[in-house]
Amino acid sequence: MMIAFLLFCGTVCAGEKLTIAAASDLQFVMKEVVSLYRQRSETDIQVVYGSSGNLFSQIKAGAPYDLFFSADSAYPKLLKKEGMTADSPKPYATGRIVLWSRKDSGISVKKGMKVLLDPKVKKIAIANPRHAPYGKRARESLKYYGLWEKIQGKIVLGENISQTAQFVHTGNAQVGIIALSLALAPEMKKEGAYLLIPARSHKPQEQSFVILKGVKTEEAYRFAEFTKSKEARRLFKIYGLSLPAKEKDLSR
Amino acid sequence: MSYDFGPILLTFRLASATTAILLILGIPLASWLAFTRFKLKAVIETVVSMPLVLPPTVIGFYLLLVLGHNGPVGRLAEQLLDLKLVFSFAGLVVASVLYSLPFMVHPLQAGFQGIPYSLVEASYVLGKSRIHTLFRVLLPNMIPAILTGIVLSFAHTIGEFGVVLMIGGSIPGETRVASIAIYDEVQALNYGEANFHALVLFAVTFAILLMVYFVNKKLLKPLKE
Structure with missing residues (x-):
């Protein structure tokens, strides 16, 4: 009895709730x-x-999320292809990457990408390009500037973009390539400085969300609608997440 | 700043459920291992001990395949019991039972083996059944072993991280146990919250292990003399 209670309470005792899976750049x-x-x-x-x-991959394995805010559009599209979504993916932002370092690190990211070759920079944090979209953009950009091969020995990989931010925030990596949305968070702003990496150096990172097939679809639609509202958009904008230019076509 | 006790409570709920199930499964398994003359006993013992040395990611990976909704066990549980075994509390319980199995079975097996077999024979000679012998002769004579098994399984489940990371998904109130919450909070730069969970786990683990040593000393002494 006791065990049965302990086992099933987690799923049954809780009230109405919505579970959102969100890319780490949306942390704040x-x-x-x-x-x-x-x-x-x-x-x-x-x-x-x-x-x-x-x-x-968690969603594919059956994780009970109602909405998925991805840091790119490729993953939501794949889910739709697999018939796991209730709706088509909708773009909600364009992601940008920045060079970030602590104010007390003695390294000025304002000098641009070449700062990565500074011998004082021992470790450079990027997100794992194999499964983190911001890591993919970082790799593309480093290749664009011809730095990828030169800094191989310095790179440390974060499991996601907010772990990457944590690596530089703690000063364990002197410089990191992180999401603009994280650089603009109060916790990060207080401690460091950033430089926006030109968008031409990497593929555009359109970010989409999608409503997943499930029991709480209606509630999920309501939240999705809310994220398009003026107040919500204002918040996204504060964190440097502006909508792609072609937004109007999509809202039709 | 108000701290969230949810992950800590969830950790204790997981550890309690796991320990209770392990006790029920562990007693018959350990007594069988202690008394059997089965030729392949060593193989079974090896399997039971594997979680001690296997990386938790190996266990997590295979559990994901087996318990997932395309896996054999996962599909069966979904169809028969309407129970999801990945990214759910029930799944964590299943995983923890496997992961902490040696921590229950080893002390129990040692406990069974520590009892002079003549006691068991005496009980049988007096016409008592096997069940009666188990509950009236064997178990009362190995209370320290049972306590050690309970405490170690409980503590080991609290310390679980890798397996939960692979099959849990950090869902608050469902799979976001304290060890995972620490990992998440550090990434969110909430060092205060991470420190809170870490301190609680530190204190609890210390208290639990201290209890094991205390119990072993206190209870084993009269038996040894």
């Missing part, structure tokens, strides 16, 4: 979007963060 903005949404809805919202690739 999503918290604010969700707390804004809570002011107008009874629904309990839980957000689980990870690299988009890891969340994608």
